[in-house]
Every structure is written in C-alpha cells, then in structure tokens.
Amino acid sequence: MINFQYTRATDVADAIRLLAAYPEAKFIAGGTNLIDLMKYGIERPTRLIDISRLPLNTIEEVPSGGIKIGALVPNSDLAYHPLVQQHYPLISSSILAGASEQLRNMASTGGNLLQRTRCLYFYDVTTPCNKRTPGSGCSAINGINRGNGILGMSELCIATHPSDFCVALAALRAKIHVSGPAGNRIIPIEDFHRLPGDKPEHDNNLERGEIITAIELPESKFTKHYTYLKIRDRLSYAFALVSAAVALEMDGDRITDARIALGGVAHKPWRVLEAEASLHGQKGDEATFARAAALLLSGARAYAHNGFKIELASRTAIRALKQATNGTPQDQSSKKII
Numbered sequence: 057m058i059n060f061q062y063t064r065a066t067d068v069a070d071a072i073r074l075l076a077a078y079p080e081a082k083f084i085a086g087g088t089n090l091i092d093l094m095k096y097g098i099e100r101p102t103r104l105i106d107i108s109r110l111p112l113n114t115i116e117e118v119p120s121g122g123i124k125i126g127a128l129v130p131n132s133d134l135a136y137h138p139l140v141q142q143h144y145p146l147i148s149s150s151i152l153a154g155a156s157e158q159l160r161n162m163a164s165t166g167g168n169l170l171q172r173t174r175c176l177y178f179y180d181v182t183t184p185c186n187k188r189t190p191g192s193g194c195s196a197i198n199g200i201n202r203g204n205g206i207l208g209m210s211e212l213c214i215a216t217h218p219s220d221f222c223v224a225l226a227a228l229r230a231k232i233h234v235s236g237p238a239g240n241r242i243i244p245i246e247d248f249h250r251l252p253g254d255k256p257e258h259d260n261n262l263e264r265g266e267i268i269t270a271i272e273l274p275e276s277k278f279t280k281h282y283t284y285l286k287i288r289d290r291l292s293y294a295f296a297l298v299s300a301a302v303a304l305e306m307d308g309d310r311i312t313d314a315r316i317a318l319g320g321v322a323h324k325p326w327r328v329l330e331a332e333a334s335l336h337g338q339k340g341d342e343a344t345f346a347r348a349a350a351l352l353l354s355g356a357r358a359y360a361h362n363g364f365k366i367e368l369a370s371r372t373a374i375r376a377l378k379q380a381t382n383g384t385p386q387d388q389s390s391k392k393i394i
Contacts, residue, residue, distance in 0.1 A: 058094055058097075058100055058101075060101055060102055060103055060104055061078075061102065061103040061104070062103070062104050062106065063078075063081075063103060063104070063105050063106065064105075064106040064109060065105055065106065065107050065109075065110060067110060067111075068110060068112075068235050068267060068269060071083065071105060071107050071110065071267055072235060072236060072237060072265055072266075072267060074103075074105045075105060075265050075267075076237060076265050078102065078103045078105070079264075080101060080102040080103065081101055081102060081103035081104065081105050082099065082101040082103075082104055082105070083104075083105050083107050083267060084104045084105065084106055084107070084108070085106075085107050085108050085127075085128055085164040085166065085167050086108070086130070086162040086163045086164045086167055087162070088155075088159050088162050088163045088167065089167065089170070089171050089172060090167075093172065096179055096181065097181050098172075098178070098179065098181065098188055107128070107267070108128065108164075110128060111126075112126035112127045112128040112129075112166070112269055112270065113126045113128045113129050113130075113133075114126045114129070115129060115133075115134065115137050115139060115140070117139065118272065120274065120275065121274070121275030122272055122273045122274045122275045122276070123139055123140070123143070123144070123272070123273050124233075124270050124271070124272050124273075125165055125270060125271045125272075125273070126165070126269070126270055127164060127165055127166030127167075127267075127268045127269050127270055127271070128164045128165070128166065129164065129165045130160070130161055130162065130163065130164060130165075131151050131154075131155070131159075131160040131161075131163045131164070131165065131168060131221070132151075132157070132160040132161045134147070134148075134151060134165055135147075135148045135151040135152050135160065136148070142279070143275075143276050143279060144228065144273055144276050144278075145279060145282060145385065146224045146227065146228060146278060146282040146283075146284055146301060146303055146385075147221070147224050147225070147228070147273070149224070149282075149283070149284040149385060149386065149388055150220045150221050150223060150224035150284040150301060151220065151221050151224075152388040152389075153220050153284055153286045153299070153386075153388050153391075154219070154220035154221065154286075155293060156292070156293045159293075165221070165271055166267075166268035166269075166271070168219055168221045168222065169219070169221075169222060169225075169232065169248065169249075169260070169268060169271075170259070170260070170268070171217070171218050171219050172187075172218075172259060173187065173215035173216060173217065173218060173259075173323075174203070174216075174218045174295050175187070175196055175203070175204060175214075175215040175216070176196070176199075176200060176203070177194070177195040177196050177199060178215060180195075183195040183199075186212045186213050186256045186257065187213055187215055187252075187256045187257050188257075190255075190256075190257045194211075194212055194213050194214065194256075196213075196214050196215065196359075197211070197214055197359065198360070200361060201214060201359040201360060201361050201362050202361040202362050203216070203295070203297065203320075203362070204216060204359060204362055205321055205322050205323060205362075206321050206322075206353075206356045206357055206358060206359075206362060206365050206366055206369070207318075207321050207322040207326050207353070207355065207356050207357075208251040208252075208322040208323055208324070208326065209251075209252065209322070209323070209357060210251070210252045210253050210254065210256065212252060212253075212254060212256050213252035213256030213323065214252075214359065215252065215256065215323060216319075216320055216321065216322060216323065217249060217259075217319070217322065217323055217324050217325065218295045218296075218320075219319070219325075220284070220286060220296065220299060220319060222245070222249070222319070222324075222325050223284070223299055223300075223301045223317045223318070223319035223325045224284055224301045224317070225245050225271065225273075225325070226245050226246065226301070226317040226324075226325035226327055227301040227302065227303050227315040227316060227317040227325075227327070228273055228274070228276060228278070228303065228315065229244070229245065229246075229274060229315070230244075230245040230271050230272065230273050230274075231243070231244055231245065231271070231272040231274075232244075232245060232248050232268060232270075232271055232272075233268070233269045233270040233271070233272060234262060234266045234267060234268050234269060235266065235267055235269050236262075236263055236264075236265045236266030236267065237265045237266075238263070240269075242272070243261060245325075246327065247261060248260050248261060248262075249261075249323070249324030249325065250323065250324060251322070251323050251324060252323045256323070259323075276303075277305050277313070278303035278304065278305065278315070280306075280383045281303070281304040281305065281306050281380045281381060281383050282302060282303045282304070282380050282385055283300075283301075283302050283376050283379035283380045283384075283385040283386045284299065284300070284301050284302075284376075284385070284386055284388075285299060285300050285302075285372055285375060285376040285379065285386045285393070286299040286319075286386075287299065287320075287368060287372050291391045295320070296319050296320035297320050297365060297368060298318065298319070298320045298321060298365060298368050298369045298372045299318065299319035299320050299372070300316065300317070300318055300319070300369075300372045300373050300375075300376035301315075301316070301317045301319070301325075301376075302314075302315065302316045302373075302376045302377055302379070302380040303315040303316075303380065304335075304340075304377075304380045304381060306340070306381065309339050309340060310337060310338065310339055310340075311335045311336060311337070311338055311339075311340055311344075311381070312336065312337070313336065314332045314335035314336060314348075315327075315332060316331060316332055316335075316348065316352065316373065316376070316377070318352060318369060318372075318373065320365075321356075321365060321369055326352070328351055328352050328354070330351050331348045331349075331351035331352040332348075334347050334348050334351055335348050335377075340377070340378075340381035342374070344377075345373070345374040345377040345378065346370075346374060348373065348377065349369075349370040349373040349374050349377075350370070352369070352370075352373055353366060353369055353370055353373075356369070375393065379394065
C-alpha cells in the first residue's frame with residue numbers, strides 16, 4: 057500500500073504552487089501511466105495533485121494558421137476532432153494506432169508526452185535500472201533487450217520512448233507550451249524529449265515545477281501524402297517495435313518537402329534532418345527511399361536480441377515513404393499493411 061495525500065488544483069497557477077509546496081507530489085490527469093507506475097512501486101508520490109478539472113481541454117485555431125491543443129484534451133477527442141482530421145490526419149492516425157479505445161478515452165495529450173519507457177527492467181523493481189535508480193546499472197544492456205533502442209543510446213540506458221503520438225508530433229514540428237515558477241515558455245518538440253546520455257532518469261527537459269498547458273501545431277500542408285506505420289508483435293494494444301511517421305508535399309512525382317520520424321528505436325522520437333533533405337526534389341522511388349532510410353539509421357547499434365530492428369526500421373521507413381508518396385495512408389482500423 058502506498059499512502060498519499062490527494063489535492064485538486066483549481067487553476068494552472070494553483071497547480072504550480074502546490075507542486076512547489078510538495079516536492080514529492082505528482083500531477084495526475086487521466087492516470088493511464090502514473091497509476092501503473094504506482095502499482096509497480098516505481099513511483100511513490102506522497103501527494104497526487106489532480107489537474108483533470110483545469111480549463112485545458114479545448115482545441116482552437118491560432119492566428120498563425122495552426123492549432124493549439126489543450127494539454128487535457130482526451131486522446132480520443134483529439135483523434136476525432138474535425139480540425140485534426142481535416143488538417144492533421146497524421147496526428148489522428150498516430151493516436152488511433154496506440155493503446156485501446158478505453159485508454160484513449162482517459163489519456164490526455166499532455167500526459168502522452170510524459171509517458172515513461174516500457175523497458176522490461178524499468179518495470180521490474182528487483183533489477184538494476186539507471187532510469188529508475190540512477191547509478192544502479194542497466195540490466196537491459198546484457199539482458200533481454202529485444203524491445204530496446206538501436207539509436208542514440210548510451211552505456212547507461214538503452215530504453216525507448218513508447219508514444220505513437222509523439223512520433224507524429226516530431227514529424228510535424230510541434231511546440232510544447234509549459235508554465236512554471238519562472239513563467240511561461242515554449243519548447244520545440246525536438247528539444248522536449250532527451251537522449252539518455254549520462255542522466256537517463258530524465259525523460260524530458262521540463263524544469264522542476266513546470267506543467268504542460270498546450271501543444272501547438274503549425275499550419276500543415278500534409279493532408280494527403282502522409283502515413284503512420286506501426287510494426288508490433290500483435291495488432292491489439294502493443295507498443296511499437298518500430299514505427300514511422302511520414303509527411304510529404306508532392307509536385308507531380310517529385311517530393312518538395314519531407315518529414316520523417318521513427319518510433320520504437322530511441323529514447324525519443326528519432327529524426328535526421330539530412331535524411332529529410334535527401335528527399336527534397338527527388339522522385340518518390342525505391343532508390344530515393346533507400347538512401348533516406350540509410351541516413352536515418354546511420355550509427356544504429358544492435359545488442360544481443362534486437363539486431364533485427366535495424367533491418368525492420370529500414371523496411372518500415374521505406375514502406376511508409378511509399379504509402380505517403382502514393383497518398384495511401386495506413387488504415388488504423390484494419391491495420392493491414394498496404
């Protein structure tokens with residue numbers, strides 16, 4: 057039994073104040089990840105600060121032409137919102153590829169960004185894990201590491217980030233709005249999540265006491281040539297072995313703009329700007345896609361059980377680029393790969 061106190065925040069300023077007053081507290085919204093972490097004994101907050109009633113649950117257009125998504129918008133509402141389906145179908149597709157309908161009904165968009173890794177050893181409190189207990193060691197490096205990372209890893213951690221939604225956000229260059237004791241700031245999505253480096257216990261670059269208030273998406277032109285392709289062990293409720301979010305702008309058979317991000321391979325959604333640049337002005341053919349995939353996976357490292365991920369990631373990226381080029385995005389209802 058984990059004993060904790062419960063407090064409900066009245067507004068964003070109150071939430072920030074409460075977290076400052078109770079350093080061992082945790083924010084809770086949908087709770088779809090935090091409750092699991094508490095059940096496994098990974099998180100032991102002395103107090104839960106309920107932010108689920110804060111006025112952060114709207115989706116609205118912004119003057120720049122993009123949209124602003126409140127941090128407490130449920131994933132289901134976001135996936136089916138008319139503005140998202142019309143202008144950001146990649147976002148909708150990525151959400152529908154993840155979790156289950158029940159979880160999507162509860163999970164919040166802000167909470168999705170803060171998901172912690174599903175590494176087997178992170179969840180097994182009887183084993184060393186630098187992410188869970190800094191300095192204790194990484195059991196995955198010499199253990200069962202089939203689902204672990206192949207890019208951007210360090211000698212302290214080879215865990216991967218589990219979110220599908222965040223991979224699409226990375227491809228679309230989202231901005232994360234946060235508030236904290238020092239005021240408000242905006243963090244580009246590429247700077248929000250971290251590689252493990254020498255501090256794998258830090259998943260992101262939020263400062264102490266900060267809260268996510270919104271996600272901003274810039275105006276999008278990727279409404280036809282896009283896809284979110286997720287490869288997993290089973291079709292129902294499984295995290296990605298490898299996933300790819302691709303958004304292209306085409307002029308005839310040539311690519312004029314390209315975004316591609318991989319999931320399931322690193323401690324954060326994985327983008328390589330050189331790979332995207334290699335697609336610009338090129339015909340959408342096998343050779344072009346293979347070059348981009350090779351650049352994406354440059355420096356990939358296999359461990360004892362996950363070497364297959366390198367080839368799988370290459371094939372996934374190439375298939376996703378084909379889907380996007382042809383304007384035939386992955387169907388998340390049947391999940392049959394086309």
